[in-house]
Amino acid sequence: MRRRFGLRDRVMLAYGLLALGLSTVLALVTFNVVSNYLTNQRESSAVVETADNAAALHYGLFSSASQCLPNRNRNSNECGGMAVRPNVDVLDLLYSLPSTDSAASMLYYDGQWFSATGRPDDLPADMATAVRAGSEQHRRMKLGGQQVLAVGVPMARPDEAFFEWHPLSNLDNTLRTLKITLVVAAILTALLGLAVGKLASTVALRPLAKLTQVAAAVARGRLDARLQAEDDPDLGGLARSFNQTAATLEQRVIADARFAGDISHELRTPLMTMLNSMQLIQNHCAELPAAVREPVELLGDDLERFRRLVIDLLEISRDDGGDQGSREIVRIADLTRAAADATAGREVTTVAQDAEGLTLHADKRRLERVIANLVENAEYHAGGCKGVLVQAGGLGVIVYVDDAGPGVPVADRERIFERFGRSEDNRRGIGLGLAIVARHVEWHHGTIRVKDRPEGGARFIVELPAKTS
CATH class of the missing domain: 3.30.450 (Beta-Lactamase)
Incomplete structure (x- = not known):
């Protein structure tokens, strides 16, 4: 190309x-x-x-x-x-x-x-x-x-x-010496021209580079990012238009997030009532006629998916609404073990010896959500979680989450971390869980990627900037 x-x-x-x-x-x-x-x-x-x-x-x-x-x-x-x-x-x-x-x-x-x-x-x-x-x-x-x-x-x-x-x-x-001298002088002049061009382009395009940085920050979710060139005689109009667009977008996103949060909060009360009622019915499932049991199980599954949807919407709206969270020192091994094992309902976590003492200045709720969503994605959409491994490396600590599913096609490995992005081979779910994971990992200045697991399935790899306590 x-x-x-x-x-x-x-x-x-x-x-x-x-x-x-x-x-x-x-x-x-x-x-x-x-x-x-x-x-x-x-x-x-x-x-x-x-x-x-x-x-x-x-x-x-x-x-x-x-x-x-x-x-x-x-x-x-x-x-x-x-x-x-x-x-x-x-x-x-x-x-x-x-x-x-x-x-x-x-x-x-x-x-x-x-x-x-x-x-x-x-x-x-x-x-x-x-x-x-x-x-x-x-x-x-x-x-x-x-x-x-x-x-x-x-x-x-x-x-x-x-x-x-x-x-x-x-x-x-x-004449030969003169010719060589003039050729060398022409080449040196061209190189000098390239150097002057580089300097001139760097100086002239510096505001454009700043615009690119601010636009990239807005694309990453920093909707409060603004250009500081409104007084520039040449770029003032562009800067004001961009800042106005970013401010309008920020207000719209905040309003949408507030609306989603309000709706989610309003749904929680009747949802809890329905979940409690469903739990009561399931406790007496044996007393129900055989023809009713299957619809009750289907209704229970739908209510569980509805519960996860409401939780995800609340999490997304909290981030979009500008929630800054609170940081504290957490032991990454203990947090991962607790969140992963609780989500899977069994022990799935292995911690390498070199990772036992690693700590991270993190938002505990966000980090727990990262681990829980990855394990939940493996359990519900990828044939079950095959294990969670914590070890030192990369930015400081690496968390591997393996599943038993068909894997993620290369073409979908970026899209699954977008909102409502789902793999073409797996259309279950609504596509918010991994988007929340990507958002929270980025909030902690970490990285996440997915590749094929050697034994089959997918392997999600999270790197976070941890250090030894």
Whole structure:
């Protein structure tokens, strides 16, 4: 399943992409400008050096009545009256040229090639022809696996030319270093953008996170939770609307709880009368005609279910009405043993030795209700309670309640703890007992879950924050 990005992730990603985009554009512009500038400078310096060396060769090969400027600075009609110097060794002149960064020097003079280093065959034929025809040329080429800049300048006499090639390794290394630096800078800028985006989203979405916390608290039953941002110019309207909705919901729940409590209290008196009357009839069941006994038993079962319903409604309404309860130090082993054995009508509780001394700052009535409802659920709806185990672990103490039923399907393991939530495989009961258990366990800052029992059936696991007394 595709993971959807949250709002904070989207803000972070937007900052990161913006920073990456800007840094990439800036890096490309910088690289193009700098590389073009350095390349042009390198080509210009190579042409100047080659032209100066060509002028130096001219002075060595010819004599002139007037001083001759380098060929890049003179007109075509200058250096008139040139005469070839006698007994000149052209190769000696090539070797005597000033030391530059050129990798090779070649001269086409008097119909033949003279080379200090390099081979004339490595020159592009069209370039050599163009320079000998009087056109200054320079061209990048690869020679011996190395990038070089070949430069050719014409000499004073027609069909004579001087060539040099200059290595470009330093320029290429410089551009490569510049490229790596700009890429690293772009990546660091993108990471910085993500960090700034995270900080900005955290600050900007802090009120939203607070709203989420308050909404979650209301969903858990804390109907008095409110947002404290009503004076915020941007979130004030939302906060006021939310607080008004929560207050209305709280009043409605309290009113419903009061109504349910009042109804339950009103039902208790006639219910007790009916239960007492039913007990009296059951005590004399043997004296009743056979045809009446079965309806009486069915009526007794219905009255017992009605009694449990009234008790559950009273418990739920007490919590919804804002009952804060009272905490006291209780020994969890003793309380569990008493509540579980009394509900089951037999001894079903086992206490591990490491749990005997554990105590809990708890509401005794609520905690007894947790144990009683779990055992009652096992007895009436899951084939009977197979045992209750108390041992140290988890948050402090763990209480296991096992039953002999068919177990709880994975899809129903959350829903059975909701009000009126029942398993699809077991539609008996009205679905309040386990909801009360979940509410009371949460009130004690504990957890409850259900899983399959290894021997078959379900196992309810309650963890509570207990400590050794």
